[in-house]
Amino acid sequence: xxxEVEHRSVVxxxxxxxxLAAAIAAYEAGETxxxxxxxxxxxxxxxxxxxxxxxxxxxxxxxxxxxxxxxxFVARADELGIERRLGTMVVDISNDRVVTTVSPDRGISHIxxxxxxxxxxxxxxxxxxxxxxxxxxxxxxxxxxxxxxVNIEGxxxxxxxVILGSGDIGLIMARRMTxxxxxxxxxxxxxxxxxxLKRNIVQCLDDFGIPLLLSHTVTRIEGKQRVEAVWIxxxxxxxxxxxxxxxxxxxxxxxxxxxxxxxxxLSRAAGVQINPVTRGPVVxxxxxxxxxxxxxxxxxxxxxxxxxxxxxxxxxxGTAAAxxxxxxxxxxxxxxxxxxxxxxxxxxxxxxxxxxxxEQLTVRFRVGNVYRDHYVSVYFDDERVQHRKKRVMAxxxxxxxxxxxxxLLARPELSTITIKLEEE
Amino acid sequence: xxxxxxxxxxxxxxxIARELSRYDARICVVEREEDVCCGTSKANSAIVHAGFDxxxxxxxxxxxxxxxxxxxxxxxxxxxxxxxxxxxxxxxSEDDRPGLRNLYERGIANGVPDLRIIERDExxxxxxxxxxxxxxxxxxxxxxxxxxxxxxxxxxxxxAKNGVEFLFNSPVTDVHRDGDAWVVRASDKELRTKxxxxxxxxxxxxxxxxVSADADKLSIVPRxxxxxxxxxxxxxxxRHTVFMLPTAMGKGVxxxxxxxxxxxxxxxxxxxxxxxxxxxxxxxxxxVAAKCSLTVKNVPLxxxxxxxxxxxxxxxxxxxxxxxxxxxxxxxxxxxxESPGLTSAPAIGVMxxxxxxxxxxxxxxxxxxxxxxxPGVQNLVIMSFDEWDELCQKDPAYGNIICxxxxxxxxxxxxxxxxxxxxxxxxxxxxxxxxxxxxxxxxFCTPKIMEILERETGMAPGEITxxxxxxxxxxxxxxxxxxxxxxxxxxxxx
Numbered sequence: 001x002x003x004e005v006e007h008r009s010v011v012x013x014x015x016x017x018x019x020l021a022a023a024i025a026a027y028e029a030g031e032t033x034x035x036x037x038x039x040x041x042x043x044x045x046x047x048x049x050x051x052x053x054x055x056x057x058x059x060x061x062x063x064x065x066x067x068x069x070x071x072x073f074v075a076r077a078d079e080l081g082i083e084r085r086l087g088t089m090v091v092d093i094s095n096d097r098v099v100t101t102v103s104p105d106r107g108i109s110h111i112x113x114x115x116x117x118x119x120x121x122x123x124x125x126x127x128x129x130x131x132x133x134x135x136x137x138x139x140x141x142x143x144x145x146x147x148x149x150v151n152i153e154g155x156x157x158x159x160x161x162v163i164l165g166s167g168d169i170g171l172i173m174a175r176r177m178t179x180x181x182x183x184x185x186x187x188x189x190x191x192x193x194x195x196x197l198k199r200n201i202v203q204c205l206d207d208f209g210i211p212l213l214l215s216h217t218v219t220r221i222e223g224k225q226r227v228e229a230v231w232i233x234x235x236x237x238x239x240x241x242x243x244x245x246x247x248x249x250x251x252x253x254x255x256x257x258x259x260x261x262x263x264x265x266l267s268r269a270a271g272v273q274i275n276p277v278t279r280g281p282v283v284x285x286x287x288x289x290x291x292x293x294x295x296x297x298x299x300x301x302x303x304x305x306x307x308x309x310x311x312x313x314x315x316x317x318g319t320a321a322a323x324x325x326x327x328x329x330x331x332x333x334x335x336x337x338x339x340x341x342x343x344x345x346x347x348x349x350x351x352x353x354x355x356x357x358x359e360q361l362t363v364r365f366r367v368g369n370v371y372r373d374h375y376v377s378v379y380f381d382d383e384r385v386q387h388r389k390k391r392v393m394a395x396x397x398x399x400x401x402x403x404x405x406x407x408l409l410a411r412p413e414l415s416t417i418t419i420k421l422e423e424e
Numbered sequence: 425x426x427x428x429x430x431x432x433x434x435x436x437x438x439x440i441a442r443e444l445s446r447y448d449a450r451i452c453v454v455e456r457e458e459d460v461c462c463g464t465s466k467a468n469s470a471i472v473h474a475g476f477d478x479x480x481x482x483x484x485x486x487x488x489x490x491x492x493x494x495x496x497x498x499x500x501x502x503x504x505x506x507x508x509x510x511x512x513x514x515x516x517s518e519d520d521r522p523g524l525r526n527l528y529e530r531g532i533a534n535g536v537p538d539l540r541i542i543e544r545d546e547x548x549x550x551x552x553x554x555x556x557x558x559x560x561x562x563x564x565x566x567x568x569x570x571x572x573x574x575x576x577x578x579x580x581x582x583x584a585k586n587g588v589e590f591l592f593n594s595p596v597t598d599v600h601r602d603g604d605a606w607v608v609r610a611s612d613k614e615l616r617t618k619x620x621x622x623x624x625x626x627x628x629x630x631x632x633x634x635v636s637a638d639a640d641k642l643s644i645v646p647r648x649x650x651x652x653x654x655x656x657x658x659x660x661x662x663r664h665t666v667f668m669l670p671t672a673m674g675k676g677v678x679x680x681x682x683x684x685x686x687x688x689x690x691x692x693x694x695x696x697x698x699x700x701x702x703x704x705x706x707x708x709x710x711x712v713a714a715k716c717s718l719t720v721k722n723v724p725l726x727x728x729x730x731x732x733x734x735x736x737x738x739x740x741x742x743x744x745x746x747x748x749x750x751x752x753x754x755x756x757x758x759x760x761x762e763s764p765g766l767t768s769a770p771a772i773g774v775m776x777x778x779x780x781x782x783x784x785x786x787x788x789x790x791x792x793x794x795x796x797x798x799p800g801v802q803n804l805v806i807m808s809f810d811e812w813d814e815l816c817q818k819d820p821a822y823g824n825i826i827c828x829x830x831x832x833x834x835x836x837x838x839x840x841x842x843x844x845x846x847x848x849x850x851x852x853x854x855x856x857x858x859x860x861x862x863x864x865x866x867x868f869c870t871p872k873i874m875e876i877l878e879r880e881t882g883m884a885p886g887e888i889t890x891x892x893x894x895x896x897x898x899x900x901x902x903x904x905x906x907x908x909x910x911x912x913x914x915x916x917x918x
Contacts, residue, residue: 107816128730225894
């Protein structure tokens with residue numbers, strides 16, 4: 001271990017919505033020695049550039065903008081006097097919970113944490129990851145970068161815009177660019193369904209007459225210095241472009257909203273086990289990763305579509321981290337394994353220790369396709385215990401089921417809980 | 425009046441400039457792009473070839489082996505990244521063993537040290553992900569990998585330090601004789617010089633043909649090579665540069681770590697007409713994806729962070745063209761510098777500068793007047809936390825991380841903005857620091873780098889480019905084109 005090490009009870013990596021909610025919950029659970037580490041110069045994370053409304057419908061029963069939603073949590077953290085270090089980047093987390101940070105004012109410092117909450121959020125999949133043929137000109141931005149340029153810097157990334165991918169940020173930016181005087185020609189989506197929320201398709205595309213081209217993708221980018229045009233083609237069921245369907249769209253800007261990836265470089269380096277489906281840590285009922293005392297929540301755990309659920313999930317992680325730091329987690333007993341199948345892509349958490357879970361536990365998951373009039377079924381081993389019909393489920397909208405502790409405890413032999421979709 | 429004008433600020437031009445700056449001479453490098461290292465030098469395999477490929481007796485063979493040796497030597501003075509990780513040429517079938525033997529013998533004839541043919545067991549130990557079909561390999565411990573941007577920038581900075589002038593955004597449109605002098609027209613300027621060095625990459629034929637006799641025209645064919653660059657999470661998939669021994673089935677592609685910790689996979693080789701066509705193609709990328717699996721198992725192509733294409737300056741005779749152009753006194757070609765041109769660059773610099781200095785009768789600068797050293801740009805990835813902390817104590821900006829993927833701080837970006845030649849675009853900063861080169865490809869740091877450029881140079885946001893004029897990053901400010909109630913647009917381009 002390094003020479004000078006500070007000891008702290010709960011260290012929260014990231015001061016966005018997840019980190020804030022986790023820190024507040026940890027404090028409220030009785031652990032007052034909580035430290036938030038945030039690389040930006042202010043708390044709030046990506047919410048600070050999300051100036052559109054629609055945040056907080058579940059949490060506060062009102063429609064807030066991103067900064068307003070963040071401000072409520074920041075105010076609470078201020079009220080509790082939770083310590084935070086801004087402009088401070090975590091550069092390493094060891095498997096014995098030594099967190100190393102760098103900042104202009106402190107240089108490198110090492111903190112030994114009683115418990116760590118990972119709340120680093122996610123990043124956008126860049127153009128390069130798509131391997132779209134063509135040049136690499138200026139004018140290709142991920143939607144979030146364009147959002148920052150417009151909303152924070154007041155700069156226009158371009159005038160004639162094509163958007164590839166119908167993730168929520170892309171949809172939001174279609175409307176935003178239109179508001180700022182740009183012309184958004186279309187949103188192309190390679191899948192036969194949108195990856196964004198239905199409400200965003202209605203409010204950001206339909207209301208502005210922006211076409212959503214499903215089963216379409218960009219096949220070529222023209223322009224050596226700055227984007228001059230993109231070619232969009234229809235794709236077949238294997239997502240291969242259909243010859244003869246290419247249409248050239250002259251434009252100066254291509255925005256990409258083609259997926260979000262949890263930022264788990266620190267987690268991986270620490271040795272945290274990663275779920276290949278979510279690209280986030282594998283966690284148990286306490287949202288604890290494979291490293292004891294290291295918890296995860298928010299978009300670093302799995303990508304959410306609603307910040308309300310991030311806050312809720314992060315509060316659970318914060319509470320569990322506080323209990324761990326205080327030595328109150330209790331002895332681990334046998335865990336039940338959660339299995340995702342038949343249309344369910346993953347579950348968070350992956351395992352449940354019935355002794356340690358709360359009275360109720362929310363299990364979150366996503367489906368792999370658009371399903372109409374399907375049932376979400378929960379099996380305790382071979383016995384179906386929940387069977388709930390949903391009119392429509394889509395990959396862009398996170399689903400959840402609630403499990404009761406009493407039900408699990410009533411089955412001491414229970415080994416597997418399966419969550420799947422059924423037609424009847 | 426210049427003594428020497430060098431056309432082209434690629435790795436060859438910069439190496440020649442740096443070596444010529446040992447002499448008492450007025451030297452200018454003219455470059456059509458906004459920065460050094462914008463053509464072939466920036467888009468290649470970034471390999472330090474051992475030297476067994478070229479036919480014995482060729483200039484290529486000689487300069488490759490010599491360049492390989494100098495590369496590791498020069499890295500000390502010039503502080504660019506080069507790693508002698510060694511290279512393997514993998515033989516995929518017993519039938520191809522004679523070919524492997526040939527390559528070994530060619531390497532010996534070229535003077536490549538420490539070559540050895542290794543058998544499958546040893547190969548698997550060295551490269552656990554090697555194909556199950558691999559039977560043997562040629563092991564060349566002097567093979568390596570280099571930062572092609574770092575090398576070129578280092579040469580340019582050191583040349584500038586020793587008095588060489590650089591002229592960017594200045595495409596050469598004409599070269600002609602005026603009495604004893606050459607006149608080089610570059611953009612709106614006319615440079616009079618005693619000697620010209622043509623290091624114009626894929627355009628070296630056009631420059632050469634401006635002055636050569638009809639019987640001595642040169643033709644450079646741009647040979648496109650397409651690549652995948654994978655995230656650092658895939659950087660350890662192989663530990664050495666893995667080539668495939670060409671077979672009757674064709675030539676494979678290489679799989680190699682890079683000095684930045686990524687994995688590079690490629691290239692293709694397609695002769696094209698357009699010297700500007702550095703675009704990737706669906707066919708080319710598919711070819712790389714298919715071929716890489718011939719030698720290496722499970723190459724994690726889904727970890728791709730970018731794809732790119734570069735153009736080699738191929739010439740039919742397939743050897744470097746170096747020397748005075750017949751009938752054009754004191755006009756020197758450094759042309760057809762295709763692979764292993766990057767490896768050969770240091771030796772090319774030594775050789776061409778020698779030829780030019782002899783022809784002009786240049787004298788070496790007095791002892792101590794030439795500074796062979798160039799300080800490197802700090803690399804936070806490879807230093808210890810204690811070293812990093814020390815840097816932060818000296819300059820707190822080393823503690824302000826701008827590019828989180830590649831761990832680049834504000835201090836490094838400010839450093840390269842104020843060097844000579846200066847970094848003035850996003851890509852120029854990328855090549856010198858690594859910022860934006862990582863898995864998010866500038867998603868988070870682009871706006872921050874723009875802010876630093878604005879602050880340090882006084883440039884307006886609308887003047888900041890990705891890579892020079894025409895590649896502006898923003899086109900105005902918000903609402904600048906929103907019609908006012910009178911129906912009139914207000915504001916304008918920033």
